[in-house]
Amino acid sequence: MSNYSIDEFIRKTKQDEAENEFFELETERILEVNLSDQVWAKAGSMISYNGSIKFEREGILEHGVGKMFKKAFSGEGSSLMKAAGKGRLYLADQGKKVTIFDLNNESITVNGNDLLAFEPGISWDIKLMKKVAGMVSGGLFNVTLEGRGRVAITSHYEPLTLLVRPGEPVITDPNATVAWSGHLKPEFRTDVSLKTFIGRGSGESIQMEFKGEGFVIVQPFEEVMTTGNGSS
Template identity: 55%
Template sequence: MARQSIDEFLRANAQQQGSTDRFVLETSEILEVNVDGHVWAKVGTMVDYNGEVRFERQSSFDGGMKKFLKKQVTGEGAVLMKMEGRGRVYLADRKKKIAVFDLAGQSMSVNGNDLLAMESGIDWDIEMTGGAGITSGGLFNMKLSGQGMVAITTKGKPLTLRPPFNATNCLSG
């Protein structure tokens, strides 16, 4: 390992300044969220913050009784907290890599445990994944749709699957 001075270390690892984007990747494993209003984030991922931000754990019934029952029956879904106010919040989840998406009326399906953060304009629901879920460890995922930013985490390079997809396609070579 090469030697370096403290000043060199601080310069090489300095916080990115000046971005007004809602979600900013500080590193591949740390997300800066510029909160102005409210944003949802996975409980337990906040590592630091500054400003006037309040944190409130999502109620079991946020999203209505139907979503509550789906979460209870399937075991899918993220436990979220609302970050509300104005400031910067830094999120990380066990050294997982972070990917940020801007959904513009599109939708995506993600394992609830891998949802890191989403803007308030994103709607979610729990859906059956089809054949893929059986071989990848789960039968249900969270469907995210609407307008806004979404941040997800992965333990490595993700595999993206596009419809139509079924168990026969998954198991055949």
């Protein structure tokens, strides 16, 4: 059904007043944050809020000099904003599907473009993939998050989780790779032969190879990595 009266449409799409978890999926593409203190979120991801909430762009020295230098090389896509106060905050990112993880002293590494929000008690660190910075549009960076608390990530369409087992490595396209077990260290490799079949005139096909034991989350979409001007 696509024809509604105004009242029918409101009933079908209105926010759920009963939900009060810190992170809630208001829809599969909108994250509701029931804020009572503060939260870190991707800069520019706020679509609506109510209550008394103040937004502040991440300070250049907010997390120490080491992370400041990493940010300088990882592009605008790694920028975070801090939302502080009390109220309901709604976050989204280009209509991408939102998934919430509840970390229990675990770690997960997320592609910088696909991190939407996380609780302030979670520790994090930016990792720049230097080997492919000049080979993939805009370079690649990821964020490793660990501790206890919720993390919200995004993906284009339905994500698929691939299991990595000893002796059975998983190989992915970097532009389709969303997240992976925090302890896995992907290796980058190029496949020169691919461009012969695809007809690419320049550049080699870059692949990520995951070895060991864990998981990798991919999406059915090759995302153009964020460049320094914040576009994607």
